[in-house]
Amino acid sequence: MRNNQKSQKPHSVYVVEGEGESAFWTKIGAAWRHEDGKGFNISLTCMPLNGRLVVREPKADAEAGR
Incomplete structure (x- = not known):
């Protein structure tokens, strides 16, 4: 793990099957933004x-407990 990966919260990576309200989301990894902000390191x-894969920003601490 690189130093910048330790200092930032990772984005969550999900595989999403289906559409709309009936879509099924499964977390399968994490992504860290590159220092230049132009890409991600992804670990699955x-x-x-x-x-399809979806990358989402980390939730705020208050939201994470929901």
């Missing part, structure tokens, strides 16, 4: 066979 715990 598995490789999705289908669906």
Whole structure:
């Protein structure tokens, strides 16, 4: 893990299957923004066979407990 990865909260990476309210989201990894802000380092715990990947910003501490 690089120094900048330790100092910032990672984004969450999800595989999403389906659409709208019936979509099923599964967290499969984390992403850290590059220092120049133009890309991400992504670490996945598995490789999705289908669906789409979504990267979301980290939740605020108050939201994380919900």
